[in-house]
């Protein structure tokens with residue numbers, strides 16, 4: 001019995017990281033929408049595209065404090081022979097003009113003011129001499145100007161019907177401004193994915209417990225919760241469970257109805273007490289993969305229980321972190337309705353020698369710096385998967401392909417930004 005179980009544990013078919021990502025993405029869907037106030041929409045994701053409901057600016061707008069004029073009146077204007085125009089009204093921001101301009105007429109106008117009919121340019125205050133003539137205000141302009149100067153035409157920034165923001169777009173500063181300008185006081189955003197986090201391991205202590213022999217504190221759960229929050233999802237903390245397949249199995253099944261995604265850490269390798277292996281081998285689980293041709297996190301596994309995805313990350317903190325970026329992020333992007341690459345990919349110079357021979361592709365926690373106009377990526381420390389201190393300060397993952405010999409400092413490498 002023990003023999004058969006163990007040999008099953010060893011017989012695994014490794015797939016490429018891209019295949020695993022595709023399997024993940026294919027097994028989740030975009031979540032439904034909810035409506036929130038614009039000021040609560042920051043960091044959420046648009047549930048539908050924003051189509052401009054009207055042009056912007058919605059009226060012809062002055063870009064300067066000055067005088068709205070008819071350029072045809074100023075054709076002969078020169079410093080020695082200024083043209084004199086009668087001033088009809090003053091147009092501060094927010095006031096619609098009462099008069100359209102006829103020949104020889106101008107209106108004083110402020111930045112953001114509505115340009116009157118008939119005017120086709122605004123001359124800056126600094127360029128004119130204003131004076132009263134026969135009690136009527138008038139202005140003298142000593143220079144011809146080109147039509148259109150200092151006027152933003154209707155729709156010059158946004159055309160009516162234009163697709164301004166795609167569905168799935170994360171709402172930041174620019175998106176908030178555009179939504180406000182379009183009158184979106186309430187915004188349809190994708191529901192936050194509920195991500196349950198379960199840590200397996202009989203060695204795990206709560207964070208507030210004192211150390212005891214053979215025990216360590218559960219560091220993966222708070223790390224995963226932070227990553228989940230960074231993605232705009234909601235962590236559901238299930239705590240820890242000892243390496244007991246029945247107890248862990250009950251928790252896994254119990255959690256599924258209340259979450260969109262379940263992340264577990266630990267228990268995925270070939271050890272006697274690697275409980276996730278047993279749980280994902282149950283008949284009601286559809287195993288997607290249990291070995292990936294990469295380091296760290298080669299035993300990272302995933303399965304579907306009905307429609308719910310369980311992503312079983314490695315217990316080793318470094319592998320757990322990398323596994324989250326490679327496999328949980330694509331799932332969450334899909335749930336949030338985002339398309340496009342999950343991480344910005346870039347090429348950079350390797351910051352130090354990488355001496356190892358490498359059978360698998362490696363993803364190395366690293367930090368990015370710009371020196372002498374070049375982008376450099378430097379490992380944050382030893383790339384052992386058991387290390388968690390190398391997660392601190394990691395803002396990218398360097399992808400190192402399988403290698404027969406190491407790489408020298410300065411060698412170009414592919415890297416992915418993991419900071420949001």
Ligand SMILES: Nc1nc2c(c(=O)[nH]1)N[C@H]1C(S)=C(S)[C@@H](COP(=O)(O)OP(=O)(O)OC[C@H]3O[C@@H](n4cnc5c(N)ncnc54)[C@H](O)[C@@H]3O)O[C@H]1N2
Nearest residue numbers: 199201218219220221266267268269274297314315316319
């Ligand atoms: N004979 C073999 N042993 C191992 C293999 C192998 O192929 N053959 N694979 C190694 C690789 S690669 C990895 S990665 C790990 C995967 O380990 P598991 O996912 O099974 O995780 P555990 O055994 O439960 O724990 C591993 C390590 O991580 C620590 N851990 C677990 N949970 C947490 C937590 N929540 N917070 C902090 N640290 C945690 C745990 O104490 C262990 O030290 O297996 C290798 N072994």
Ligand code: MOO
Nearest residue numbers: 296297298319385
């Ligand atoms: O796949 Mo494991 O994370 O290298 O030690």
Ligand SMILES: [Mg+2]
Nearest residue numbers: 267269271274
């Ligand atoms: Mg193990």
